Structures are given as structure tokens and as C-alpha cells.
Amino acid sequence: MSSFIANTKDMQFVLHELLKVSNSDVPGYEEMDRDFTEAVLDAAGKVSSEVLAPLNEVGDKEGCVLENGVVRTPKGFDKAFEAMKEGGWTALDCDPEFGGQGMPYLLNCAVGEMFVSANMAFNMYQGLTHGAYSAIHTHGTDDQKQTYLPKMVTCDWTGTMNLTEPHCGTDLGLMRTKAEPQDDGSYAITGTKIFISAGDHDLSDNVIHLVLAKAPGGGEGTKGVSLFIVPKFLVNEDGSLGERNSLSVGKLEEKMGIHGNATCVMNYDGAKGWLLGDLHKGMRAMFTMMNEARLGVGLQGYAVAEAAYQEAVAYAKDRTQGRDVTGVKAPEKAADPIIVHPDVRRMLMDQKSFVEGARAFTFWGAHLIDRSHALNDAEAEGLISLMTPVIKGFLTDKGFETAVSAQQVFGGHGYTEDWPMSQHVRDARIAMIYEGANGIQALDLVGRKLAQDGGKHVMAFFEMVKAECKSHDDDERMKPFTDALKNASKQLQTAGMFFMQNGMKNPNAALSGSYDFMHLMGHVCLGLMWTRMAKAAFTALDNGASDTAFYEGKIATGRYYMARQLPACAMHLARIETGADPVMALADDQF
Amino acid sequence: MSSFIANTKDMQFVLHELLKVSNSDVPGYEEMDRDFTEAVLDAAGKVSSEVLAPLNEVGDKEGCVLENGVVRTPKGFDKAFEAMKEGGWTALDCDPEFGGQGMPYLLNCAVGEMFVSANMAFNMYQGLTHGAYSAIHTHGTDDQKQTYLPKMVTCDWTGTMNLTEPHCGTDLGLMRTKAEPQDDGSYAITGTKIFISAGDHDLSDNVIHLVLAKAPGGGEGTKGVSLFIVPKFLVNEDGSLGERNSLSVGKLEEKMGIHGNATCVMNYDGAKGWLLGDLHKGMRAMFTMMNEARLGVGLQGYAVAEAAYQEAVAYAKDRTQGRDVTGVKAPEKAADPIIVHPDVRRMLMDQKSFVEGARAFTFWGAHLIDRSHALNDAEAEGLISLMTPVIKGFLTDKGFETAVSAQQVFGGHGYTEDWPMSQHVRDARIAMIYEGANGIQALDLVGRKLAQDGGKHVMAFFEMVKAECKSHDDDERMKPFTDALKNASKQLQTAGMFFMQNGMKNPNAALSGSYDFMHLMGHVCLGLMWTRMAKAAFTALDNGASDTAFYEGKIATGRYYMARQLPACAMHLARIETGADPVMALADDQF
Numbered sequence A, B: 001m002s003s004f005i006a007n008t009k010d011m012q013f014v015l016h017e018l019l020k021v022s023n024s025d026v027p028g029y030e031e032m033d034r035d036f037t038e039a040v041l042d043a044a045g046k047v048s049s050e051v052l053a054p055l056n057e058v059g060d061k062e063g064c065v066l067e068n069g070v071v072r073t074p075k076g077f078d079k080a081f082e083a084m085k086e087g088g089w090t091a092l093d094c095d096p097e098f099g100g101q102g103m104p105y106l107l108n109c110a111v112g113e114m115f116v117s118a119n120m121a122f123n124m125y126q127g128l129t130h131g132a133y134s135a136i137h138t139h140g141t142d143d144q145k146q147t148y149l150p151k152m153v154t155c156d157w158t159g160t161m162n163l164t165e166p167h168c169g170t171d172l173g174l175m176r177t178k179a180e181p182q183d184d185g186s187y188a189i190t191g192t193k194i195f196i197s198a199g200d201h202d203l204s205d206n207v208i209h210l211v212l213a214k215a216p217g218g219g220e221g222t223k224g225v226s227l228f229i230v231p232k233f234l235v236n237e238d239g240s241l242g243e244r245n246s247l248s249v250g251k252l253e254e255k256m257g258i259h260g261n262a263t264c265v266m267n268y269d270g271a272k273g274w275l276l277g278d279l280h281k282g283m284r285a286m287f288t289m290m291n292e293a294r295l296g297v298g299l300q301g302y303a304v305a306e307a308a309y310q311e312a313v314a315y316a317k318d319r320t321q322g323r324d325v326t327g328v329k330a331p332e333k334a335a336d337p338i339i340v341h342p343d344v345r346r347m348l349m350d351q352k353s354f355v356e357g358a359r360a361f362t363f364w365g366a367h368l369i370d371r372s373h374a375l376n377d378a379e380a381e382g383l384i385s386l387m388t389p390v391i392k393g394f395l396t397d398k399g400f401e402t403a404v405s406a407q408q409v410f411g412g413h414g415y416t417e418d419w420p421m422s423q424h425v426r427d428a429r430i431a432m433i434y435e436g437a438n439g440i441q442a443l444d445l446v447g448r449k450l451a452q453d454g455g456k457h458v459m460a461f462f463e464m465v466k467a468e469c470k471s472h473d474d475d476e477r478m479k480p481f482t483d484a485l486k487n488a489s490k491q492l493q494t495a496g497m498f499f500m501q502n503g504m505k506n507p508n509a510a511l512s513g514s515y516d517f518m519h520l521m522g523h524v525c526l527g528l529m530w531t532r533m534a535k536a537a538f539t540a541l542d543n544g545a546s547d548t549a550f551y552e553g554k555i556a557t558g559r560y561y562m563a564r565q566l567p568a569c570a571m572h573l574a575r576i577e578t579g580a581d582p583v584m585a586l587a588d589d590q591f
Helices: A008-019 A034-062 A077-086 A105-137 A143-155 A282-287 A288-317 A342-374 A378-409 A411-415 A421-431 A438-449 A452-470 A476-503 A507-512 A516-543 A547-565 A566-577 B006-016 B034-062 B079-086 B103-139 B142-153 B282-287 B290-318 B342-375 B378-409 B411-416 B421-431 B437-449 B450-472 B476-503 B506-509 B514-542 B546-567 B568-576
Strands: A065-068 A070-072 A157-162 A178-181 A187-197 A205-214 A223-233 A231-236 A243-244 A245-252 A263-275 B065-067 B069-070 B157-162 B177-180 B188-197 B206-214 B223-232 B233-235 B241-244 B249-251 B263-276
Touching: A008 A034, A008 A105, A008 A342, A008 A516, A008 A547, A034 A077, A034 A105, A034 A223, A034 A421, A065 A245, A070 A245, A077 A105, A105 A143, A105 A157, A105 A205, A105 A223, A105 A282, A105 B514, A143 A157, A143 A205, A143 A223, A157 A187, A187 A205, A205 A282, A205 B342, A223 A231, A223 B263, A243 A378, A288 A342, A288 A378, A288 A421, A342 A378, A342 A516, A342 A547, A342 B437, A342 B506, A378 A411, A378 A421, A378 A438, A378 A452, A378 A516, A411 A421, A411 B421, A421 B421, A438 A452, A438 A507, A438 A516, A438 B342, A452 A516, A476 A507, A476 A516, A476 A566, A507 B342, A507 B546, A516 A566, A516 B342, A516 B437, A547 B188, A566 B568, B006 B034, B006 B103, B006 B342, B006 B514, B006 B546, B034 B079, B034 B103, B034 B421, B065 B249, B069 B249, B079 B103, B103 B142, B103 B157, B103 B206, B103 B223, B103 B263, B103 B282, B103 B290, B103 B342, B142 B157, B142 B188, B142 B206, B142 B223, B142 B411, B157 B188, B177 B206, B188 B223, B206 B263, B206 B282, B223 B233, B223 B282, B263 B411, B290 B342, B290 B378, B290 B421, B290 B450, B342 B378, B342 B514, B342 B546, B378 B411, B378 B421, B378 B437, B378 B450, B378 B514, B411 B421, B437 B450, B437 B506, B437 B514, B450 B476, B450 B514, B476 B546, B514 B546, B514 B568
Parallel strands: A157 A205, A178 A205, B157 B206
Antiparallel strands: A065 A070, A178 A187, A187 A263, A205 A223, A223 A263, A231 A243, A245 A263, B065 B069, B177 B188, B188 B263, B206 B223, B223 B263, B233 B241, B249 B263
16 A cells, blocks of 8 residues: 655745746746645645555556446546546646636646656546647637537546557558548548557546547658547537547557556547648647657656655665664664665665656756746747657656665565555556657657757757856855766767767767767756755755755755766766767677 | 577587586586587477477466465466476486486576576476575485485475565564474474465475574574475375475465466464474575575576567567668668667667676576586685675666666567566566565675685686786787776776775775675676677687677677676766765655
């Protein structure tokens, strides 16, 4: 049984002492004062602990079942989903015009983190709906918005994204699903889509599928692809539900984890669909949601790690085994709690320093998305576009690694399904794969984002890091942070330079190092976050903050990250600088 | 369905071109010529592919079931077990006096690698038996040997090891299981043991449990512990089976993986047991088997990785997605096989260079065990004692990482249970935990093995590396290997020096870096193996070997390891040199 408790204290620190949200010029942020966000976070934390977390194990053990063409979710999911709807948690950052509460995306992310920590599989039902909501909100006609959005904001109807087909995932140009124009202006959609999260279930009255398909006349590859709204039940003029559309669940996937979420094979047999956005511009419509969707997956990466970390800390304090080599700590017991052992502490510090750094990084990213939307801030848009593959790729790789490390603290007990650790590891694994496998994130970063707008955004990032370091020149206490950050940033620049010098004549020289570059950049980003957090903590202490344990702990955790994680940067650079040769040396049949 | 095919070619390379077994002075090795080992490996490979691999998925999906106190193994396991017995595969390196074939342990390891790759959970039934066989063979009375060994050599009776209890795993001094002396010279064993692999099942007529328990008068902690033989069925004077002993299966553990193996809670209720070895010297008796048992787990680490790697290669050649950026490779298809993409190749090269390096390392370790046993070679004994925690800890960590990497090649398909990748990852995970969690391996290495016999063995290792590099001074082609190896070895020495200088006044300064030291040393060991393998491959090419693709591939794979894996050494050293402070900075309640 999970004992998850949302770390609202750290979230408040990031919102108010790192991002200083209520002083921001982003419209809507002025209302985000400490008391307000505390109230929201506390309420969401209560839902996480009391409603979602108790169902996490149930979802894993029971899974979803396909019976007579209908998907049944695990016991209790329906009531919990009702509670989420009633609490308004599905509508937090949605447009008030359609019943949303119009709060910043950033706050939605903070709340989302808790929900994912408590029950990742459950939270995907509303998460996918949010993605579909955003697509219709951005690209839909007024009519489409009026028809679908109010019901999707409340999650009375849920949504899905249909991209993948059995023979194509990354390479959507190979898509076979067809859309044939009908006389009534609709399209007949025919084809098979796989890996459709929340593809069908018993939590909502209708499921609004967004389906990528090829309509005639669009040309080869992804150019011919359009996006369609394909509801499970057709919607009558008066908004009531009409007949069942010609679509069905072909199969539920048996998966390594996220058993509580229904991953469906969807068959479309001439299903009625309506064009969303421009004809043959479906990829573009889909990709406008990409930054948010990928940030959401990066968030899953560290949110599951947070839940696993909490379990590991509790276990390490409770489990007694062996004695502290520097002197007995619990003489009244036959052994000391294992948290006394340096190697257990190493694992816990790895976990803590990652999760807190990742939270700051993700919240910062969400803040950039708010900026770019609300202020049309091109710099913020460019920066988050650059950061998105790093947030997704780095945080999910490290999130999985963190869950594995937390499981390790439990010894053999962590391998049994009596404890929640196996589930955390199995759940965390998917985040490295879906929404663009992490190798694709690295390709996006190195092959597209670095050079975007003439390399302007990555240069701006380097300048930002430089300015950050410079701003602490007068604070001797910051030296361990700024020295390590400068060094790491220099290594990142050297790697970028290597790509520029070698990638032109041989693209493989850059692509062979793309994955290492993504990790190197991830470390620089978390190093930047820790530098900022350390300064915020020193400032709080300077100002006489009473909670010295929290702020001193924050600084010590940051020092750990800088001292023990940033040395990975040199390794990544060394690998990058070996270029394409070691990677490409073998012929296919030498493998 | 698994499509595993044993890599006998690479095994032959390691046996004959790296270890040059038939030229060795180890008794028994002289018979190990190329033809002989090829015949054995081919036959074992056939069993692996045809008998064991087809049952791997069955074992995972079906698992073991406890019904009315009796454990039922998955469908087909019984027939496969009979096939293993009939083929003599359970007796390969056992003592001919008790029906074994008396072959070297090394050859048993090579065969064992295949069996584990094909079906790790299944192979544990005989693996555990082999461990119990060794304990009785080493410590048993003549009577005990005659009673148990012939049946255990054939696996008509299987064996187990009972160490862990609910409240104690690592710290066996906390043990509560009691052994009370009886008038007939036996002991009454009472207590609960957990995580007993192959604890009960329907594959053998009897299960011979080796149980650690506390007999009166032994004092506190592990000092009072003795080892007992506790058979499921008592054995009559004539060797036939007598009455059922007072022991029972309390529960079967639900685990993340190795579902095909029965992990039991064992209850002993005054069960009849006989002392094995000396009274109150049970830990020592158990630990004499440690090197072999831990090497066997390290072997599991890379053997599962080998199976996962084979799947990844096949998938990467078959799955088409996207185009080679340097030019279309499969114009007849709508997309190129994904093996053309640098980042896919990076993953495959990581996997291949690890598995082949690990195989060489493990075989070398097995060879050292043969040397130490057959020749009473103290140097070999010291060296393998030093290497054992590295083989276990490093190879299982990297083996798991490799399985995860192989799963990643499959994208979303790797996350479904339709493909074997989830199972490989879930199975591989346990090897990092059991037989001493990897943190304990690191503690053993840094806290005990480095200083053993005045540090003689680690110094000998450094000398060996130095001599190896020196021996290639005249071969310019070896420079990428020897330069990287020298550098890594120097970093390892620097780390050892740091421990010596700082560990005395603060043991935590050494223990905080123990895990990184284990990994650093693992890289140096694999770097040494790759250096030797590269030289062997160059030599074969110089001598006009016809299979140039194999030898050139070997050299290229080695260069990849040196160029792209050894840079991790500097990272580990940098972490080690931060000492205890970053790791130990927080108070317990700051986590």
C-alpha cells in the first residue's frame, strides 16, 4: 500500500522562492500568492493521498479488462474519477469560456505531479483528455469547440491521441489509415491504430478520438496527413449522444506496467470523423501540442521517482540491519536503521537531488510555456522548444534510474509485489518510450533544436548560464555551485562546437553523440536549477527564515548534485568527441 | 517467443584464443581442445534453443502455483528438467566419485551462460542444487556425501540455500531460527526463512535444504550460526525416502520477474536437521561457496543481457522506420531498417561491447577458481576473491542496464508482453539484489578485499595491468587500447590511494565511494579483457585467419568500449574524491 504524501513544501519553494510567480508579469500569475497556491496544493495533495494513491496498487494488480468489446477499468477507478471531476481537478488550467478555471499551466503541472506520483496510470485518463482538449481548443472551429470542449473540460467525455500504427511509430509518413471525404462534409476513417492510451474505458460517457489519417491529394509521407475528430458516440445537434460510431477496441495490450490504463488497439471501419484544423496539416496540428505533451511525460518521469523516493526513505529509516561503522546509533535495537550506512545514503541523495532538481526544471519549463502563450514571448517559446526534448528525455531516463535505485534500498523485499517498488519501476519505464522514444528526443535536440533560428536559443541559454554565474560573484558560498556549473556549461558548449565542426561533413558524427548531448544538457539544466535554488535558500537564511533545516538541507542536496552528478558531463563530452567512427564501425552482419 | 541461439563462436574465442585453455597447466584443462569444447558447447546450445528457450515465456506468464502445500512449476518444466538430467547437464563439473563428469568449472560456466540466457528462472533449480552440492562436497562427512551427493549430482534431488529471514538479510547476526540438539545426534530446526529460491517444486523427489540456524552456546551475532542439512523427506538407511520432515512452504512470493522459479517462504517446525561442517562455523561454511555463487549471479547479469541483445539486433534489422541520413539503404522498402540510425547503433554497440567483455571477464574468473582449486594457487585464490564482488556487482548492474537498452530498441513494442523484452528486464533486475545486494558487494570490495593480505592482491592486479600494457609496446595498433587502459588503471589507483589516505580517520570517506569504486574497477577489468581480446584478434588476423569479419568486428567492438565506456572512470573517480561530506551531510529528518 502506497503511503504517498505530496511534497507541497518543496513545490511552494519552487513557485515562490525560485520562480517568484506572484511577482511575475505573466497574466494570471499575480493571483498566485503563497496562500492561494498553498490552498490549491494542499487540497490536491489530500486527493492524491486519500483518493488516488490507495488505488495505485489495485490498478496494477487488477488491470483493465476487455469484455464483449467494452473496457472495464480497475475497481474503484470510477468513483475516484467522479471525485476528480467534482473537485474540478480536470479543469484547472482550461479556458473559462468552456467551463475551465483559467489557472496557469504551471499550477496545473504542480497538481499533476502529485496525481502522477499517487497513481500514474489513473491520471492518464484525464491527461490524454487534456491533450485532446488543447488540440481542439487551438485548431477547432467555433462549432467544434462548443460541441466538445465543455464536456471534455469536465471529463464527462475523455479524449485520446491516435498516431501509431503497427508498422509505424516514429516514422508517421508510413501511415496507412485513410480518410475518405463524404458528401456531408465528414470523412470516413478506416485503419488500425495501436498503443492508444485510455482508448476505451468505463469512466466517461463518450471518448473523443483525435486520429491522424491520410486524406486524398496530400502527397507522400507525413505531408499527406490530416487530423480528425472521431467520437465514439456521434453527437446530436442538441449535444446529446447519438449512434455508436464504427470503431472498436481490437485488443488491450498486456504491458510491463501502467496496468490501470487501458492501452488499446483501435479499429476504425469507415468511422465518421471531422477534420480538425487544416487539411493535410495534421502533423503541424499535432505538433503544436508537443511541448506540453512532452513536458507532461518528463513530469511523469520524476513524479514516479518522487513516489519511489518517499518509499525508500521510509524504509531506510524503519529497516534495521548492521551498525553504523562510526558508532552505534540505535543502542536500544539489535541493529541500526539502514539510513546510517553511507551507501544507502548515497542512493537516497541521488534520488532526492534528482527529484528536486527535476521539479524545479519542469516548473521552470511550465512557466516558460505560460509566458510564451500569455505574452507571445518569442524568447520563452524558443527556450522551451529547446528544453522540451531535454525535459522529456533526461528526466524520464533519470526518473527510471531513480525508481530502480529506490527499489534497491529495499533489497529482496523491493523485488516482491508486496511492496510498491516493482510497480514504480515498471510504470516509470514507459515514460522513456512513449511520446517519442528518448533517442528521438535526442535527435530532435541535436538535429533540429540546436540550429533552430540560427542557433539563437541555445546561445541565449549559454548566456543565461553565464549571467547566472556572474550574478553570484560576490557570494563566496556560491562558489561550489558556480564553479561546477561553469565547467559543465563549457563542456556542453564544446560538445555543440564539435557537432558544428563535424556534423556538416558527416551528420553521423553529430547523431552518434546526440544521446550523450541530451544527458549533458540535462545535467547543465539541473545544475542551473540547483545554483538558483541554493541562492534562494541562502537568501532565505540570510533573511532569518525559521525553517533552517529545510534551507540547509536544500543547499546540502544541491552541493551533492554539483559534486557527484555533474562529473557525468565530462564523460558525455568524451564520448561525443569520439565521433561517428566507434559507433558506425560494424557492418550489419557483424552484430 | 524467444529466438535465442548460443554464441558458441565467441565462447570458443574466449576459451581458446584468450584463455588458451588447452595449453594451461590446470589439471583437466589439457582435454579441453577446440573440438571437444565445440562439441560440448554445440550440444548445450541445442538444448538451450530447443528445450529451454521455448519455455521462458511460459514460465514468466504462468509462474509457479502453491496448491495444498505443494508447488507446481509451469507447464513443460518437468519434461525439460528430465531432458537436462538425461543429457548429463546437471553433473558437468561434479566429482566423478559421486557420478559427476569432472569437467572444469570454467566449462560449466560457459554452458551455464547459455542455459541462463535461454531460461534464467528454470536454470535456477539446478543452479541452487549445484551450490548445495558444493557445500556438502566441501564440508560434509563421508556419510553425508554418500547419502546426498549422488542424487544431487543427477538432480534427482535438488538443493536450496536458506539464509534470509523476514527481519534479516544482510545482517545475519540477527538470525532467529534455532537448532536444538537431539539425543540421536540430529537437531530440531525451528524458524522461518524467506526468499528461498527453488524452495519447493515438483521437479525432484526430494529437496535438500541447507539451513543456517543458531545452535546453543555459539554466542552473539553470526558467531553462533551453524549450517544444517534439512531434507524435505528424511532418507532411510538404504537410501530410500522416508517420512516427510516437519517443514512446509508458507507462501510463494509474487515477484517482478523470474516467475518460473518458486521463491518460497519456508517454515521449519522442529524439522530434523544434521550439522554440516563445524558447529558454530556455519557462516564460514556458507562463505566458502561465495565466490562461485556470486560469480554465478554475475554470469546471470550478462547472460540475460546477451539474450536481450540478440533480440534487439534481430528487431533492429527487421523493423523499418525512417531513412539513413547519409543515403537510402533499402530503396526497395518504404523505410530503412532502424539499424542504420546512429543512436540505434549506439545502443547495440553498448550492449555488444558489454556482453562480450563480461563473458571474457567471467570466464577468466572461472578459470581463476579452477586454478585455485586444482593447483591450490594462492595468487589465483587471492585474485578471484578480489574480483568476485566486481563480477557480481558490476556485471549485474550493467547487465540490467543492457537489458533496458535492448528493450528501448523496440520502442513501444518492447513495453508489451508480446515481446520478450519486458521479461528480460524484469528477470535481470533480481541479479542486482540477491546473493548480497550490490551495495554489499561494494562494501565487501572496499571494506575487506582491497586490504586483504596487506593489499597484496590489488597490487598484483595493478601489476598485471601494467605488464599487459607494456607487453604491447611494440604494437602500434594496440595504442588505443593500452592508452585507455593505463589511464583507467591510474584512476583506479588514485581512488584506492584516496581511500587509504582518508578512510582511516573517517571510514565513511571510503564507504561513500565504494559503489563508484566497484564500477570503476569493473571498467578497468573489462578494459583489460578488451585489450587482451584485441591482441588475440590482431594475432589471428596476422596469422591469416579466414574469418576476418569476426576478428575485425571484435577489434572494433573493443575500440568502442575503450572509447565510449572507459570515460566513465573519470566520473567515478571524481565522485569518490568528494569523500563523505556530500553523502553524509543531511540529518535523517532532512530526507
